[in-house]
Amino acid sequence: MSESYKKRDTEEVVEEQTLVKETNGTRIVAKASESMRLSPGWKRTNKSDDESNGKDGVLDHNDLDLNxxxxxxxxxxxxxxxxxxxxxxxxxxxxxxxxxxxxxxxxxxxxxxxxxxxxxxxxxxxxxxxxxxxxxxxxxxxxxxxxxxxxxxxxxxxxxxxxxxxxxxxxxxxxxxxxxxxxxxxxxxxxxxxxxxxxxxxxxxxxxxxxxxxxxxxxxxxxxxxxxxxxxxxxxxxxxxxxxxxxxxxxxxxxxxxxxxxxxxxxxxxxxxxxxxxxxxxxxxxxxxxxKIPFLMIIKQCWLQLLCVFLLFFVTLTIFPGIQMNILRQEDSTFFIDSKKYVNFMCFLSFNITAFLGSLLATLVQWPSKKYLIVPISLRLLYIPAFMFFCNYAPPDFVRHLPILYHNDWVYAILSLTMGFSSGYFSSLAMMNCGKCVEPRYATVAGKLAGAALSSGIFAGILTSMGIQKVMFSPK
Structure with missing residues (x-):
């Protein structure tokens, strides 16, 4: 069964169409005597960008809300x-x-x-x-x-x-x-x-x-x-x-x-x-x-996560790459990586791979909760003195004034792997938590604040790394 009816579009042009009932539903098609034409674009129908589907049709928002x-x-x-x-x-x-x-x-x-x-x-x-x-x-x-x-x-x-x-x-x-x-x-x-x-x-x-x-x-x-x-x-x-x-x-x-x-x-x-x-x-x-956007209220709601972001990247950038790229293989060591490839593998490759794996895990497991995330991130501050005194930190053309407390490449390997993994895992959690701490309408602002905290941590960490080198070493 079918029936014909008239429909007027936005330009007042009459277009005859046919309502066809099929076994799988109902659809509207043009009569055979007329060529098929899409409905007017969203701009011509005075629809907002929000109602456009990015092409020439109109997005069915009711269907989206239901499905x-x-x-x-x-x-x-x-x-x-x-x-x-x-x-x-x-x-x-x-x-x-x-x-x-x-x-x-x-x-x-x-x-x-x-x-x-x-x-x-x-x-x-x-x-x-x-x-x-x-x-x-x-x-x-x-x-x-x-x-x-x-x-x-x-x-x-x-x-x-x-x-x-x-x-x-x-x-x-x-x-x-x-x-x-x-x-x-x-x-x-x-x-x-x-x-x-x-x-x-x-x-x-x-x-x-x-x-x-x-x-x-x-x-x-x-x-x-x-x-x-x-x-x-x-x-x-x-x-x-x-x-x-x-x-x-x-x-x-x-x-x-x-x-x-x-x-x-x-x-x-x-x-x-x-x-x-x-x-x-x-x-x-x-x-x-x-x-107005209540910046103080937003910061008050997500300040703990912003602090987590800052501390995490501060510790990471204090150590990597400034300190790590100057950690050399111990003399007379039997470590399985030779001195020529030591920095590339133990600094850059190990950190980036473990940080990547940590970020990947964070998409599957989110622990601890945002309330207690500050605890493990604060404990990461201990990595800074550990890399300074338990690794062969020796920039070329510089003389070291402070002693190395323990000589073992495996200690450095463990510190490097755990530092990289914790950096990737906890940074993902902290960044994800920022948007969850505020009302949905302020999530974008919280995300921007997280990005700014990230940059602040990076900058502070790099400056601290340079300061450590100035304190511990002097030019030859």
């Missing part, structure tokens, strides 16, 4: 992991290209060569720290999407410029090259700070495991950078060629982040959670249209 979508094939989760890789890729690649800068481009200037890591850290972390906090208090009403995209675009342009600088002959322009490099690092990390803070804010709209996915990706970023470093060192002894490989890899990761970000509006699961947040925002506006 919330799933993250099909874990697409959104994998996307967040990729963005986690992108967040730390700039820092990891410049860190791995250390030999290229010190032994190739800056070899003729002892001051720049010996102080390269200090200036790199300062120019990289200061803008990251500043813009993370700035983005919390002055950009919360803006478009997170635009900040993510422009941050990634700026990073891509700077990496292209860095590749060009690697190919250029700067032998007679060492001073100019150094300051231009520091300037590009400053701009790169300014963009990265905005990107990092915004991506954590966006993830806070989603269930907690998606924030954990970003942390997981950040740890995976270190593994990728370490493996690429080991492969390139095996392929070529040319530091410039190796550095170009690093920067090209970073460029491809950033382009992949841009591409996957633009695919998010096509993901029904992502749109569903965006809609939930918008509905909450609309309710808030109706109840109090002039309400």
């Amino acid at each position: 919330p979508p799933n993250d099909r094939m874990k697409f959104l989760y994998v996307t967040m992991v990729l963005h986690g890789i992108g967040v730390l890729m700039p820092w990891n690649m410049f860190l791995n290209a250390n030999e290229y800068f010190q032994d190739v481009k800056l070899k003729d200037n002892l001051y720049f060569k010996s102080n390269y890591m200090f200036y790199l850290t300062l120019t990289a972390q200061l803008p990251n720290l500043f813009f993370n906090w700035f983005n919390v208090f002055f950009s919360t009403g803006g478009d997170i999407g635009k900040r993510i995209v422009w941050g990634l675009v700026v990073e891509a342009v700077i990496f292209l410029f860095t590749i060009g600088m690697a190919m250029a002959d700067t032998e007679n322009q060492t001073t100019l090259f150094f300051w231009v490099t520091m300037g590009s690092v400053f701009l790169l990390n300014t963009a990265n700070g905005i990107y990092q803070n915004s991506i954590y804010g966006m993830a806070a709209k989603l269930p907690g495991k998606y924030t954990g996915a970003i942390v997981l990706g950040s740890n995976l970023s270190g593994i990728i950078a370490t493996i690429i470093g080991m492969i390139t060192r095996g392929i070529t002894k040319n530091y410039t060629s190796a550095a170009i490989y690093y920067f090209i890899t970073a460029l491809f990761v950033i382009l992949a982040c841009i591409d996957t970000y633009f695919s998010l509006p096509l993901n029904k699961y992502f749109r569903y959670h965006e809609r939930l947040e918008k509905k909450q925002q609309i309710k808030t506006e109706i109840s109090s249209r002039k309400e």
Whole structure:
């Protein structure tokens, strides 16, 4: 059975359609005499962005409310992991290209060569720290999407410029090259700070495991950078060629982040959670249209988790990479890794792999609860003196003034593995907990605060690592 009826669209054009009853339901089709045409786009029907499905049709919100979508094939989760890789890729690649800068481009200037890591850290972390906090208090009403995209675009342009600088002959322009490099690092990390803070804010709209996915990706970023470093060192002894490989890899990761970000509006699961947040925002506006974001209240509700984030990254960055990359194999040791590969395996590879595994476990098991998470994170402070006095911490060209209390490479191996694993596991828990401590409408702000606490911990840890070296050692 069927019956015909008239339906008028938004342009007042009459279109005849047929209501067809089938065994599996009812559908509306055009008559055979007319060509099939989709209903008008959401802009022509005066529907909001919230009602659009990202294409030309209209999203059935009633159906979504009754049947919330799933993250099909874990697409959104994998996307967040990729963005986690992108967040730390700039820092990891410049860190791995250390030999290229010190032994190739800056070899003729002892001051720049010996102080390269200090200036790199300062120019990289200061803008990251500043813009993370700035983005919390002055950009919360803006478009997170635009900040993510422009941050990634700026990073891509700077990496292209860095590749060009690697190919250029700067032998007679060492001073100019150094300051231009520091300037590009400053701009790169300014963009990265905005990107990092915004991506954590966006993830806070989603269930907690998606924030954990970003942390997981950040740890995976270190593994990728370490493996690429080991492969390139095996392929070529040319530091410039190796550095170009690093920067090209970073460029491809950033382009992949841009591409996957633009695919998010096509993901029904992502749109569903965006809609939930918008509905909450609309309710808030109706109840109090002039309400300001209560930063103090939000901080009061999640301060313990913010402290966890800060302490965790403070301890981790105090030790890794500053102290660990200067821990050498004990003399006359029978340890199974030889001295040439010792730093790559015991510092970079062991930390990144164990941190990745810790982040992975955090997606399956969440213990302890957010109330008691501060206990194991506070105990991690003991790692700092342990690495200082129970490992062969001996930076080259420096004389150590304080004794090593116990000489054994296996002690260092245990400390390295447990420190990396606890860093990945507890960092994921702390970042996931921040958004859970506040009302859903303030989850984005809490996520941004967590990103800012993370940057603060990194900056404080790196400065502490440098201070420890100044206290314990003096130049030869």
